[in-house]
Amino acid sequence: MRVIEAIDIGTRFGSTVIHDKVNMHIDQGEIYGILGESGSGKSLLMKEMIMLQKPSSGDMRVLEYTLSSIKYPQMQALRQQWGVLFQFGALFSSLTVAENIKLQLKEYTNISDAMCNEIVKTKISMSGLPTRAGALYPSELSGGMIKRAALARALAMDPKLLFLDEPTSGLDPIGARNFDKLIMELRDLLGITVVMITHDLDSIYSIVDRFCVLADKHVVAEGSITEVLDSTHPFIERFFKNEYAQKRLNIGVKNV
Amino acid sequence: MNETYFRIQRHGDTTTIISLGDWTLQHEPAIRKALYAIDLNQNIIWDFSNVESFDSVGMLLFITFYQQSKKKASIELVGYTQDQKRLYKLVLAHYTKESIPSRDKNILYRIGELTISSYLQFLAFLEFLGHVTASFLRYFVNPRNFRYKEIMYHIQQSGMNAIFIVALTSFLVGLVISYQSAVELAKFGADIFIVDMASISITRELGPMITAIVVAGRSGSAYTAQIGAMKITEEISAMRTMGFDPYYFLVLPRIIALMISLPLLIFFADVMGILGSAFAANMELNISYTQFFERLQEVLDSKHFYIGLIKGPIFAMLIAMIGCFRGFEVSDDTESIGSQTTASVVNSIFFVIAFDALFSVILTQWGI
Numbered sequence: 200m201r202v203i204e205a206i207d208i209g210t211r212f213g214s215t216v217i218h219d220k221v222n223m224h225i226d227q228g229e230i231y232g233i234l235g236e237s238g239s240g241k242s243l244l245m246k247e248m249i250m251l252q253k254p255s256s257g258d259m260r261v262l263e264y265t266l267s268s269i270k271y272p273q274m275q276a277l278r279q280q281w282g283v284l285f286q287f288g289a290l291f292s293s294l295t296v297a298e299n300i301k302l303q304l305k306e307y308t309n310i311s312d313a314m315c316n317e318i319v320k321t322k323i324s325m326s327g328l329p330t331r332a333g334a335l336y337p338s339e340l341s342g343g344m345i346k347r348a349a350l351a352r353a354l355a356m357d358p359k360l361l362f363l364d365e366p367t368s369g370l371d372p373i374g375a376r377n378f379d380k381l382i383m384e385l386r387d388l389l390g391i392t393v394v395m396i397t398h399d400l401d402s403i404y405s406i407v408d409r410f411c412v413l414a415d416k417h418v419v420a421e422g423s424i425t426e427v428l429d430s431t432h433p434f435i436e437r438f439f440k441n442e443y444a445q446k447r448l449n450i451g452v453k454n455v
Numbered sequence: 456m457n458e459t460y461f462r463i464q465r466h467g468d469t470t471t472i473i474s475l476g477d478w479t480l481q482h483e484p485a486i487r488k489a490l491y492a493i494d495l496n497q498n499i500i501w502d503f504s505n506v507e508s509f510d511s512v513g514m515l516l517f518i519t520f521y522q523q524s525k526k527k528a529s530i531e532l533v534g535y536t537q538d539q540k541r542l543y544k545l546v547l548a549h550y551t552k553e554s555i556p557s558r559d560k561n562i563l564y565r566i567g568e569l570t571i572s573s574y575l576q577f578l579a580f581l582e583f584l585g586h587v588t589a590s591f592l593r594y595f596v597n598p599r600n601f602r603y604k605e606i607m608y609h610i611q612q613s614g615m616n617a618i619f620i621v622a623l624t625s626f627l628v629g630l631v632i633s634y635q636s637a638v639e640l641a642k643f644g645a646d647i648f649i650v651d652m653a654s655i656s657i658t659r660e661l662g663p664m665i666t667a668i669v670v671a672g673r674s675g676s677a678y679t680a681q682i683g684a685m686k687i688t689e690e691i692s693a694m695r696t697m698g699f700d701p702y703y704f705l706v707l708p709r710i711i712a713l714m715i716s717l718p719l720l721i722f723f724a725d726v727m728g729i730l731g732s733a734f735a736a737n738m739e740l741n742i743s744y745t746q747f748f749e750r751l752q753e754v755l756d757s758k759h760f761y762i763g764l765i766k767g768p769i770f771a772m773l774i775a776m777i778g779c780f781r782g783f784e785v786s787d788d789t790e791s792i793g794s795q796t797t798a799s800v801v802n803s804i805f806f807v808i809a810f811d812a813l814f815s816v817i818l819t820q821w822g823i
Contacts, residue, residue, distance in 0.1 A: 292788035309484040324549035333555035338787040357510040
């Protein structure tokens with residue numbers, strides 16, 4: 200089943216064309232990566248999926264909704280079915296971590312306060328933070344903790360879809376691999392479909408099932424790592440066919 | 456019995472609970488209600504083979520219930536899938552009895568905290584004042600540090616661009632006070648004294664005060680927000696590491712620019728305020744403009760004008776220093792930009808009025 204489908208997406212700002220007929224799709228339960236040079240419109244493509252940006256042309260389908268003709272109540276329903284992890288966390292700075300996670304639960308469900316606290320604690324622990332971190336304000340957290348707290352918030356509503364904007368950037372290599380492992384575990388256990396923008400070769404080799412590569416305003420390759428490596432596009436050559444990437448690939452394959 | 460989420464079968468002392476439907480987030484309150492209504496105290500077989508879906512919230516609910524009931528009854532779990540078992544293990548691994556510490560503080564703690572933080576802020580302001588003074592004096596040792604370009608830029612921003620709003624506000628205030636007092640003065644036949652009253656109060660008090668309040672709202676807040684944002688994005692730290700003293704680059708140009716532009720704005724406000732009151736006098740009391748300005752030359756002693764003008768640099772210094780200081784007080788979160796900007800405007804308006812009162816008293820005592 201296709202969870203997300205981009206059909207001939209075009210994005211223009213004035214005379215600057217970012218996307219020209221971008222087509223890609225994401226299947227249920229997979230970890231999907233979006234890769235591309237900086238400025239190739241990766242974040243923009245994700246913003247178009249989560250209704251933060253309207254494409255200039257083409258259509259985006261998310262779950263069972265068509266975003267070009269979606270009505271407000273459906274928008275709100277859809278927004279409860281996904282979780283978004285922003286690159287810099289975007290935690291609400293006036294609320295503690297626990298309050299950040301609890302916000303949507305309080306707003307959208309009738310779950311009792313005691314149970315909300317239990318859920319919050321579970322999510323905090325799942326994302327790899329100690330329980331006492333729930334009482335901290337975002338300004339009191341380190342970079343890695345912010346990512347984890349933001350993941351806990353994204354998971355608060357048990358979403359079907361999880362969007363991650365560069366989840367491992369700014370984490371140390373060990374932390375990044377643990378984060379990868381956590382995402383994989385959540386996908387396996389909760390059946391979440393994960394969409395992530397990433398530059399991290401290790402993530403691409405070890406946890407991403409399929410991914411697309413954005414370059415020259417198009418999707419120049421889409422599929423599993425072996426399928427993408429068949430492409431001879433200059434960006435793919437440059438990104439994957441160098442000594443460093445090859446070395447990572449060997450290690451990555453060994454680990455899987 | 457509600458059979459949406461489970462069905463109960465009883466055989467002797469054995470109860471079979473067959474879970475049904477969606478054990479998910481949205482259904483949690485209903486499931487909880489039904490679940491805790493079951494009468495336990497027997498042998499229980501719990502069958503999961505008919506559950507449609509489970510999420511972490513449904514599992515958490517099950518775990519909390521299971522942990523509690525396990526003590527009272529023997530529970531046998533059957534019919535679960537491998538996925539459900541793994542989800543169970545995942546949630547159980549993260550299920551914790553430890554609670555999130557509370558951040559609520561009692562009233563005494565908060566009073567103490569506020570007292571200490573106010574004291575520390577006062578010390579920080581003194582430190583800021585010292586830095587500004589030292590940097591200012593260093594300008595004279597090394598005049599090359601003088602930032603003409605920045606000063607000009609800030610004169611443009613805080614002075615030139617404020618002309619319209621200052622002019623409009625003071626014109627309206629001049630108009631309103633004359634208009635209101637015209638009625639009272641007319642009762643005594645003291646029509647012409649409106650010129651004395653309006654011109655002296657505008658040049659000496661109202662012009663400077665209105666200008667200062669407008670500028671505090673306009674530029675004082677901008678200074679706080681600009682410097683605060685630069686602090687959050689670590690631009691100020693970057694400047695420091697490159698050896699650019701933020702007091703030279705950010706604070707002094709703003710203070711000096713405002714000290715130059717505020718007296719000029721006050722002069723402008725005086726003119727506009729008097730025009731406003733001439734307009735009202737003409738409308739309400741039929742005093743012609745010629746009459747008004749002739750009387751103005753007779754009664755308006757130049758000392759009133761100079762007293763008003765001399766307040767300019769002092770108010771400017773207060774506003775700019777408070778604005779910049781509040782900017783440096785911004786901490787790492789976005790909320791503090793808001794609270795510091797509010798504090799900046801409130802403090803500067805308060806100090807402007809307080810200094811104005813002080814001036815009044817001192818000058819009256821001196822008989823000026």
